[in-house]
Amino acid sequence: MSARLDGVEFDSSKGSRSASRVSAGRRLYGVLQNHPGVILSPLSFVLLLVLWELVGRAGLVAPIVLPPPSRVWDGLVILFTAPWFPQHVWFTAAETLIGFAIGGVAAILLGIVMVNVPLFKEVVYPYVVAFQVMPKVVLAPIFITWFGFGIESKIVMAIAISFFPVVINTVVGLESVEEDASLLMRSLVASRRQIFWKLAWPTALPSIFAGLKTSLTLALIGALVAEFVTAKEGLGTLITTFSFELKVYLVFAVIIVVSVLGLAMYGIMEYLDRKVVFWRRSHFTG
Amino acid sequence: MLRTEVRNRASGGDARTGAIEVENVSKVFRTRLGAVAVEALRDVSVDILPGQFVSFVGPSGCGKSTLLKLIGGLIEPTSGRLTVGGLDVGGPRRDIGVMFQTPVLFPWRTVLENVLLPIEVFGLDRRIAIEKTRDILRLVGLEDRAGAYPRELSGGMQQRAALSRVLVIDPPIILMDEPFGALDEFTRERMNLELLRIWQEHGQTIIFVTHSIVEAVFLADRVVVMGTAPGRVLSIVDVPLPRPRSIELMKSPEFAATVFDVREYLGVAR
Numbered sequence: 001m002s003a004r005l006d007g008v009e010f011d012s013s014k015g016s017r018s019a020s021r022v023s024a025g026r027r028l029y030g031v032l033q034n035h036p037g038v039i040l041s042p043l044s045f046v047l048l049l050v051l052w053e054l055v056g057r058a059g060l061v062a063p064i065v066l067p068p069p070s071r072v073w074d075g076l077v078i079l080f081t082a083p084w085f086p087q088h089v090w091f092t093a094a095e096t097l098i099g100f101a102i103g104g105v106a107a108i109l110l111g112i113v114m115v116n117v118p119l120f121k122e123v124v125y126p127y128v129v130a131f132q133v134m135p136k137v138v139l140a141p142i143f144i145t146w147f148g149f150g151i152e153s154k155i156v157m158a159i160a161i162s163f164f165p166v167v168i169n170t171v172v173g174l175e176s177v178e179e180d181a182s183l184l185m186r187s188l189v190a191s192r193r194q195i196f197w198k199l200a201w202p203t204a205l206p207s208i209f210a211g212l213k214t215s216l217t218l219a220l221i222g223a224l225v226a227e228f229v230t231a232k233e234g235l236g237t238l239i240t241t242f243s244f245e246l247k248v249y250l251v252f253a254v255i256i257v258v259s260v261l262g263l264a265m266y267g268i269m270e271y272l273d274r275k276v277v278f279w280r281r282s283h284f285t286g
Numbered sequence: 287m288l289r290t291e292v293r294n295r296a297s298g299g300d301a302r303t304g305a306i307e308v309e310n311v312s313k314v315f316r317t318r319l320g321a322v323a324v325e326a327l328r329d330v331s332v333d334i335l336p337g338q339f340v341s342f343v344g345p346s347g348c349g350k351s352t353l354l355k356l357i358g359g360l361i362e363p364t365s366g367r368l369t370v371g372g373l374d375v376g377g378p379r380r381d382i383g384v385m386f387q388t389p390v391l392f393p394w395r396t397v398l399e400n401v402l403l404p405i406e407v408f409g410l411d412r413r414i415a416i417e418k419t420r421d422i423l424r425l426v427g428l429e430d431r432a433g434a435y436p437r438e439l440s441g442g443m444q445q446r447a448a449l450s451r452v453l454v455i456d457p458p459i460i461l462m463d464e465p466f467g468a469l470d471e472f473t474r475e476r477m478n479l480e481l482l483r484i485w486q487e488h489g490q491t492i493i494f495v496t497h498s499i500v501e502a503v504f505l506a507d508r509v510v511v512m513g514t515a516p517g518r519v520l521s522i523v524d525v526p527l528p529r530p531r532s533i534e535l536m537k538s539p540e541f542a543a544t545v546f547d548v549r550e551y552l553g554v555a556r
Contacts, residue, residue: 178388178390180386180387180390181390181392183355183384183386184384185407186360186378187360187378188378188380188403188408189378189380189407190407194406194407198392198403198406198407202394205394278394279393279394279435279437
């Protein structure tokens with residue numbers, strides 16, 4: 001006797017092992033039927049690539065404007081076989097991560113001080129908001145002037161751009177402690193330190209992590225923009241250099257590398273978020 | 287000023303610290319500029335004996351929660367005197383357990399860890415407390431959910447965990463601010479019975495704030511009936527019902543009469 005429920009087959013007459021073997025194919029079919037996006041989304045990507053390739057081959061668009069995927073692939077191969085390439089990746093990654101780490105830690109500390117010293121917060125908060133609203137990329141040329149062409153100016157740019165979202169999220173997170181929760185801690189005659197570590201800090205963590213995730217992506221943008229302005233090394237430098245040389249297929253290849261780098265960083269943060277803030281409600285939607 | 291003679295219903299507990307005296311207490315909340323915003327309580331006096339179960343009942347805004355916070359030392363009175371166990375209330379005390387309408391369980395802690403929170407805050411040895419905590423969880427029927435996180439529990443189970451967190455510190459006084467107000471009727475009744483069972487075993491002084499007249503009468507030795515604008519005590523009604531109490535008690539004419547009494551006092555306020 002077998003019954004189908006939601007694309008999953010239950011077979012009570014056979015052993016469970018054979019049942020799962022038999023139903024594997026049907027289960028896949030069921031998944032596709034219930035979630036067509038699983039197949040349609042990658043399929044659309046493949047179609048897009050094919051279309052893009054055909055447009056290039058048919059000569060509808062000059063390869064110097066839009067190199068076909070095959071050409072971009074060549075570019076990727078060139079990059080990954082070139083001995084000079086890894087250090088550029090490393091350079092940009094280092095700028096981003098160092099800037100993010102310094103900016104993130106400093107931002108969390110500033111947020112903590114702001115919440116605990118109301119007068120300080122009252123004075124500083126308007127500046128934080130003003131800087132948050134300002135497009136930080138305008139600072140890139142000044143940072144180059146101040147800190148030179150090397151890695152320092154890029155790190156400073158990454159710090160500047162990743163700093164403010166974390167400050168604001170730290171403040172918002174620490175202030176989201178519920179009234180009853182702080183009453184509970186007060187009724188236990190908890191010390192300020194205990195109230196912070198046992199209540200406020202864990203309460204703020206989901207918000208802080210949300211800020212950190214945004215910040216890491218921004219730090220990468222900051223590092224790249226600073227490299228665009230002036231730099232000797234880094235993926236941003238490669239993009240500007242190849243653009244000047246009209247090697248557009250290499251520019252596209254670097255863009256892909258940058259995207260993958262950003263995606264990897266975001267993935268690591270997302271993983272840490274799920275591990276550290278395991279109680280966050282949105283994680284339990286499944 | 288209302289002051290009712292009180293029958294001694296003390297059933298164990300810490301007689302020295304379990305008594306509560308509220309004398310002519312007023313509480314005014316002011317705006318930042320000092321203007322009177324709300325007169326939360328005016329000239330309230332209540333005496334509570336050790337081991338008594340007392341309900342505060344009244345409509346929203348009658349100051350019953352404010353009075354609870356005053357007794358717990360969580361806020362200061364504008365005027366009047368409060369003593370707990372003969373000592374002036376000068377801030378929160380560790381021998382008073384407080385329960386809120388929401389369970390206030392920390393979502394990053396398991397049930398066991400939540401219940402151990404006061405032990406940690408007091409700087410006591412967790413290892414010694416763990417055995418006791420397990421006993422308490424057994425008492426409230428949560429022994430197999432010790433490792434669960436709050437989000438995995440129903441509303442009733444969450445309040446049981448919150449009650450365990452109060453019981454773990456053995457407080458001679460427990461202040462409860464509408465603890466079962468957010469629960470459904472069936473769960474609430476069951477929680478009421480369990481609370482009575484635990485109280486009868488341990489004999490704490492319990493102050494129970496509720497806006498349900500039936501709940502107030504069913505649980506308490508005395509019902510402090512409160513009214514609004516300003517928050518004040520309208521009457522203190524003795525509940526002449528035997529203990530231990532069961533749900534059948536609600537059928538009795540005495541129960542109905544007491545509920546009606548309380549309701550009448552509340553009606554006067556309107």
